[in-house]
Every structure is written in structure tokens, then in C-alpha cells.
Amino acid sequence: MQPHNSKLITPVLIASSLILMIGFGIRASFGVFQIPVADQFFWARTEFSMAIAIQNLAWGVGQPIFGAIAEKIGDRKAILLGVIFYAVGLILSSYAISPGQHQFYALFVGFGVAGTGFGVVLAIVGRAASDENRSMALGIATAVGSVGQIIGPPAAEYLLGHFNWSIVFLIFAGIIISTLVLLPVLKAPVKNSTESLEETLGQILKKAFYDPSFTLIFLGFFSCGFQLAFVTAHFPAFVTEMCGPISSGGLLSGIGVNTTSALGAFAIALIGAANIVGTITAGYFGKYYKKKNLLAIVYTGRTVIAIIFIMVPMTPLTVVTFSITMGLLWLASVPLTSGLVGYIYGLRYMGTLYGIVFFSHQLGSFLGVWLGGALYDAYGNYNTVWWVGIGVGAFSAIVHLPIREIPLGRRIKI
Numbered sequence: 001m002q003p004h005n006s007k008l009i010t011p012v013l014i015a016s017s018l019i020l021m022i023g024f025g026i027r028a029s030f031g032v033f034q035i036p037v038a039d040q041f042f043w044a045r046t047e048f049s050m051a052i053a054i055q056n057l058a059w060g061v062g063q064p065i066f067g068a069i070a071e072k073i074g075d076r077k078a079i080l081l082g083v084i085f086y087a088v089g090l091i092l093s094s095y096a097i098s099p100g101q102h103q104f105y106a107l108f109v110g111f112g113v114a115g116t117g118f119g120v121v122l123a124i125v126g127r128a129a130s131d132e133n134r135s136m137a138l139g140i141a142t143a144v145g146s147v148g149q150i151i152g153p154p155a156a157e158y159l160l161g162h163f164n165w166s167i168v169f170l171i172f173a174g175i176i177i178s179t180l181v182l183l184p185v186l187k188a189p190v191k192n193s194t195e196s197l198e199e200t201l202g203q204i205l206k207k208a209f210y211d212p213s214f215t216l217i218f219l220g221f222f223s224c225g226f227q228l229a230f231v232t233a234h235f236p237a238f239v240t241e242m243c244g245p246i247s248s249g250g251l252l253s254g255i256g257v258n259t260t261s262a263l264g265a266f267a268i269a270l271i272g273a274a275n276i277v278g279t280i281t282a283g284y285f286g287k288y289y290k291k292k293n294l295l296a297i298v299y300t301g302r303t304v305i306a307i308i309f310i311m312v313p314m315t316p317l318t319v320v321t322f323s324i325t326m327g328l329l330w331l332a333s334v335p336l337t338s339g340l341v342g343y344i345y346g347l348r349y350m351g352t353l354y355g356i357v358f359f360s361h362q363l364g365s366f367l368g369v370w371l372g373g374a375l376y377d378a379y380g381n382y383n384t385v386w387w388v389g390i391g392v393g394a395f396s397a398i399v400h401l402p403i404r405e406i407p408l409g410r411r412i413k414i
Contacts, residue, residue: 025148060362061282082115139283274327
């Protein structure tokens with residue numbers, strides 16, 4: 001076993017964070033394509049929403065698969081395969097002219113996101129970090145990944161002003177391929193106790209599946225996916241259509257946000273910016289307080305913020321306020337949930353176990369995106385799906401409280 005680095009900022013952390021940033025930035029921009037794609041082909045909002053929903057579901061299915069691949073044949077090979085899927089999906093989507101094609105090619109993009117996303121990359125970060133720095137390192141990697149959310153949607157909006165959406169997809173394919181230059185840096189030792197190293201993946205999975213706490217973590221992560229995917233996919237269109245006018249000469253106008261369309265993209269970027277603070281803060285507090293209690297606070301906060309936002313008239317000020325406050329809690333659940341999985345069940349198979357938990361997240365993502373489009377087409381607004389999101393957020397806040405935050409091996413001996 002290689003000795004781990006006691007430093008917080010390491011080449012592994014930097015390279016991992018950049019891969020997350022680029023992959024997450026592209027994925028976060030898909031909501032900006034809702035209106036351009038639908039308008040070109042005269043589709044209902046449901047059609048492209050279904051493609052994004054399928055992408056999220058494929059991401060969830062692929063996450064434990066890529067986690068297992070990483071643990072069997074190596075992290076870098078898993079990420080390489082993910083990059084290939086991601087690029088192929090974007091390239092094929094750029095030539096898609098029917099809803100069925102977009103929805104089918106979304107499978108490739110979803111698997112690509114799985115191979116370059118949190119499940120594989122955070123497992124590398126967790127194994128490479130020292131015990132005292134692990135929670136903070138996971139928070140930093142998640143936060144830097146959110147920089148992609150700051151860059152991705154505005155970049156997509158800018159590029160759409162100069163190119164057709166299909167060309168922008170090809171540009172994004174080239175960008176994701178560029179992450180391959182970072183692979184040589186990703187070298188993380190396998191660290192764990194002698195006892196856990198002797199256990200097989202099947203034995204660890206059996207223990208986790210029989211543990212009620214694992215089920216509660218799985219169920220609790222559902223609302224995170226529902227809320228985040230709905231906002232990412234539909235918030236730009238929601239703001240474009242429902243927000244009050246932007247004041248001429250105001251602060252937003254002064255930074256180039258002159259239309260509600262630009263405000264929608266800016267809102268997603270603002271969420272990403274606030275999320276940098278939120279995830280690093282969550283990682284910091286996760287070192288000192290029980291992660292399950294922090295997760296309950298995160299989901300309660302999201303629920304309250306969503307209730308207030310949907311009950312007041314939408315203006316540029318409420319959009320900005322919502323974006324900042326929701327952004328502070330946006331991915332705060334990721335370092336806490338991944339850290340909770342690693343703490344209870346060990347780091348050896350963290351990628352696979354977190355991938356399974358993440359599947360629940362992506363089931364929520366699928367429903368959040370799909371219901372957003374379906375209910376919009378049925379009722380002409382997003383109100384119903386907002387209230388569904390509020391309900392599942394409250395549910396997640398509650399189910400985290402009974403989790404037994406004790407390492408499984410030590411818990412059995414008690």
C-alpha cells in the first residue's frame with residue numbers, strides 16, 4: 001500500500017476537479033438547448049425534455065457500472081471509456097433530427113457523464129486524500145466541478161448566438177475529449193483496513209443491502225436528483241417565459257443580462273457560483289459534525305427556499321435570490337453523501353456503492369426532467385412539478401435522521 005499524501009491540494013485533486021468541471025459544465029448546459037431545438041423542429045417541450053431525462057437515467061444506470069469497472073480494471077480506463085461515450089453521444093446528437101434520435105443518443109451522453117462524473121472521480125479523490133482531509137477534498141472537488149455550471153450554460157448561450165445548436169454540440173465533444181490529457185495524473189492508492197481488503201465486492205454489497213441505513217441513504221438521494229435536474233433542464237425556459245421585465249440600466253443590464261433568456265442562463269451560472277461556497281462549507285462541516293444531520297439541514301433548506309420562490313411573483317430579483325440561496329445548498333449533498341458512504345462502508349468499493357446510491361439520484365433526475373416537460377405541456381406551467389419537488393425534498397430531510405452513522409465493521413462488533 002502506497003502512503004497517502006497528507007497535503008490537501010494534490011495533483012490528483014486538481015486533475016480530478018478539472019475533469020468534473022468540464023464534464024459537469026457540458027451536462028449543465030443542456031437546459032439552454034430546450035427552446036432552440038424545440039423551435040427548430042416545432043416539437044412539444046416534452047420531446048427534448050425526454051432526451052435530457054433519458055440522459056439522466058442512463059447516468060444513474062451507468063454510475064455503479066463505471067464504479068465497478070474502475071475497481072476492476074482501473075480508474076483511468078473507466079474515465080477513458082466515459083470520455084468516448086460522452087463524445088460519441090454529443091457527435092451523434094448533433095446530427096439528430098427526430099425526437100427518437102435525440103432520446104436514443106442521450107443514452108451515450110448519460111453513460112459518458114457516468115464515466116467522467118462523481119461516482120468514479122470522487123472515489124479517486126477519497127482514496128488519494130488523507131483521513132483528516134477527505135471530507136474537505138471531496139467538497140473541493142465537488143465545488144470545482146460546479147465551476148463548470150458557471151461556465152457551461154453562459155458558454156452555450158454565447159455559442160448559440162453564433163452557431164447552430166448542432167455545431168455547439170460538436171464543439172462540446174472536442175472539449176470533453178481534451179480531458180484525456182489529465183489521465184496520467186490520476187493515481188490513487190487503494191486504502192482500507194486489512195479486514196475490508198479481504199472482503200469481496202459481493203460481500204460488501206450484501207452487507208450494504210441488508211443495512212437499513214444504506215436504504216435510507218438511497219431513498220434520501222432521490223430528491224436531490226429530482227430538484228437539481230428539474231432546475232437545470234427547465235429553469236432557463238421557466239425564467240424566459242415567466243419572469244418580469246429586466247430594468248434598463250440596472251445591475252443585471254450592466255453585466256450584459258438584458259433579456260429573460262440571458263437571465264435564465266445567468267441564473268444557472270449563479271447557482272454554480274454559490275455552490276462553490278456551499279460545497280466547500282459542507283465538506284468542512286462534514287469533518288466535525290454528523291453528515292446525516294447536515295444532509296437533513298440541506299434538504300430542509302432547499303424545501304423552504306422552493307416554497308418561498310414559487311409563492312411570490314417572479315421578478316429578476318427573486319430569480320437572483322433563489323439562485324444564490326439554492327446554490328449554497330445545490331451540491332452540498334454530494335460530498336456529504338459520498339463521505340457518508342465511504343465512512344460507513346469503507347473506501348475500497350466506494351465507487352460502486354456510491355454509484356448504487358447515485359442511481360436513486362438519477363431516478364429522481366429522470367422524473368424531475370420528464371415531469372417538468374410533461375406537466376408543462378399538460379397545464380401550460382411548471383407549478384405542479386415545483387410542488388412535487390417540494391414534497392420529495394421534505395421527505396429526504398426526514399429519512400436521513402434515522403441513519404446510523406457508524407462504520408459497518410465497528411457497528412457489528414458493538
